[in-house]
Amino acid sequence: MKVAVVGGGPAGCVAAYTLRKLGHEPVLFETQDHVGGRTSQVQREGFNLGSGALFLMGGIYPHTNELLAELGRTGELVPWDADTQVLDDDGQRYRAKFDQVVSFLGMPVLSWRDKLRITAGVAKTFLSRGPRSCFDGAELAKWDTGDLDTWSRRVLGDRGTRYITEPYMGFLYAVPMSWLSPALFHAVLKQFHKLSLSVPKEGIGQISQWIVDATPHLELHLSTGAEKVAARPEGGYTLKAGGVSHEVDAIVMAPEPGVAADLLEGVAPDHSVRTLRECPYSDYAHVQVGYKTNPWPRFKASVALPASTPRAWGACVLQSHRHPSSVPPGGEGVGVYFYTPPLADMTDDEIVAAALDAITEVYGPAPHPDVVELFHYPRGLSIATPGHYARMDALHAQMPAGIHLAGDYFAHAGVEAAILSGERAARNAVAAAAGGGEG
Template sequence: MAKILVIGAGPAGCTAAYRLQQRGHIVQVLEAATVPGGRTYTLEKDGFLIDTAAIFTMSTYHRTWALLRELALESRLQPWHAHTQLVEGDRRFSLRYDQPLSNLLLPCVSLADKFKIIKAGIAALLEPSLNAFNGDDLASIDNGENLEDWARCTLGNTAYEYVVKPNHDMLYALPPCLLSPAFQRATMQAAWGFSLAVPSSGMGTLCRALSEQLDLYVNHPVTQIEYRRHQGVSVHCAGQNADFQGDALIVATDAHSAATLLQGQVDDSLIDTLSQTPYIEYAQTTMTYTQDPWPDETNSMLVPVGKNFHPVNALVLHSKRNPASVPKGAQSLGFYYNSQALTGSSDAELIDLARRYRDRLLGAVAVAPDFEQVFRYKRGLTVPAPGHYRNMTTVSSRLPPRLALAGDYFAHAGIEAAVIAGERAANEVAKCF
């Protein structure tokens, strides 16, 4: 039995700590914020459950759903039948965001491109099975090409504009020309039978449940690490003037914070790779209404499309996404921004932008929201540029014993990638004892 320290209480850190505790190790988790969860945090406000970043899980989240089953929380997963409209000027095209094959019914996608999509889907099924949330699998097909070039060549221009780009705008808030196509290629294998689900108690459900079983210290930002290869590790939290000692350490923060903490403790080349990991700011605005001004709206998501730049990637009606997240008869709107719209924008300017898109997409009403707030994360999403997955695989393979990293930056920015990274880090550390 060993004593292991974990820095960070998001999905990666909580998962790693939970798995190590199951093996009989003593685990202490240190979290800088006042609550666990990271970007999965759910704010409870006046009867509303406000998911501050992540808003759904996928049927391909096998490890996440397995954890929820272990914790007897699977029954809280409610399907999200994501009726969606793509909005291009006065034209609107309907599809199901939770059913990728419904893209083949879009009239704005050319017949030739629909055949290309089918051909690419069949080809994906014939390839070796890939886990879209496993960094090693993604690294194996990360050949340096960018997503836009790959999609236009493989799927066609209309498929790119109306299928690939809107989907990845929602997931990454970045132009596809900056992304690797590896995640898209891997997810195509799971298009058949794909679905979405949302925990009725909010996206923070998993971390809340895990943290209740852990020795968790919130409001404990770590400021210094001393790693001794054969003598354990020491961690200092300056704000609390507290020191923690352990036999091993898992750093489950973002890549930049990990680089800062591990400076002088690991090879400089690993620090350089981590510190150069590209991130973008992530932000969304939530508006709540105690009485729904749009009771006849049947869609749960509205997505602006077309070749022009759209500062808002999607508007989500949360009463449709997760009915349990709003009081009866109420509505909660979420506006998800393109990262390029955030540069130099104040919260007030982002709220004004959200209001304009609300009026454009849903129709103007005289009723003001009861609550409006912007939720911003400075390092919100990793940018998986071409070569990113190979870089992360190299970092993971070169860490010294009894020291591991965990975070969704090893693969796709999301809960499943974080859970997989947490389990992997726990396994690597456990091997040493």
């Protein structure tokens, strides 16, 4: 079976890899001149900048781990000891470790009463039933009731919410908690003991390249965006990409959902196209700032997170701590990741100026940087608003025969969600062709 795969982010690359593994013929189309999508690396004057994704999250990324083991790449992950400072509104700083939720209990700003309340909430969440996976939309849909702000205040109390949930989820999704479903944080608390952070030695962008390298005889069309899809009367589809028509038996559609909606107009039901188009995304910006000589060689913490959100930024990350090869020897890089709501009122120049101010606030004075790169996406991160998972999961059954959707948006942003969705789409394509329907 010949299957077109649209989109060379982790979801599309894994779909192509899985199709080949199952004995089929994938043809991968990617608009850009490289694979990786929002995990891609960008090289600037000796700095290896992440255009998007920063880290993998250990045991809560089981599909990613299995895949990397299968590719023989597990040994190429560099652990990241994410020493964290939580910054209070009054400038006080508290130490924690991002991958050890329990360490947040050590913050002196929390009273014994707060700590008891939080411990009881975490213990109850851990011991009672709840989502087993952090990135499987179908599973998360079962636990998607209300919004995260309300859920967290009920489970961890107001101060647990302010000093744990807000900095934590602010770093991951950079939107107000009332916008989000509680299911992901619920799942994280249930698996807090499995959390650990790591980064491939040349950055997250390496993962898609590793997958493509491990897919023998892959027909890969880079710099070739899919433009149009039409059903053929005799079955299968014609996919036009880069001005050329390709006849295929099935399609795995793995670009962001707005692009999938455009391509599926007139092919999939109107209401499904509308659901894809309305899939919620956050406006997202981060600024990568590079110094060829490290201005703060003795600064200990890797990550600074505001306790609540009076600041425009949601996280500052020292890149040499995250993965040493991201900066030239003796240099340092800082990623300043912005909180979504203020971005709507900021120009790109204001975002860069706010990033430089944030760096001075967190780390102290620095000379003029050698590299300043702004990454600003009007649709940066797929976010799971209440009801999101079930809405997205229902799309699979609404697709016409031979069209299979993949992408992180079936859960929420995250490499694990993308990899899981790509594997599933490929397996479903094969099962459907064999007469087994959706698997």
